[in-house]
Amino acid sequence: MAATQLFFSLEAKPRGCHLVTGEVMSNIHDLPEVGVLHLFVLHTSCGVSLGENFDPDVRVDMRTALDRIVPEDESLYRHTDEGPDDMPSHVKSALIGTSLTIPIADHKLCLGTWQGIYLHEFRNHGGRRRFVATIIS
DSSP, X not given: OOEEEEEEEEOOOOSEEEEOHHHHHHHOOOOOSEEEEEXXXXXXXXXXXXXXXXXXXXXXXXXXXXXHHSOOOGGGOSOOTTOTTHHHHHHHHHHHOSEEEEEEETTEEOOOTXXXXXXXXXXXXXXXXXXXXXXXX
């Protein structure tokens, strides 16, 4: 068994749900014939998930649903030092998660026909997001 690890960043994105499969893969080269990609985002106010990669309305609906589940209402939270989007972003990050594990076959990610990697940006001004990609073969 061999492992490779690399660090990379994605440019700042506006608040919302973003399809980033292409951006992630542009930072990861030479996938093994068989293995696993573990992708981890090094932040507590965004998340990563797999989602529908065709219809952009799905990403809009995802943001809307998460905003309904975790509202921005400072009266609900104690941790409000960084603004009204701070604590809700931490809750959403915990719900969505900060990592993905995706199988690799034939030197490609084993994604379903309609699956893509999402970056969920929960902050109004989250900035660049740093990732660790670990490839195990």
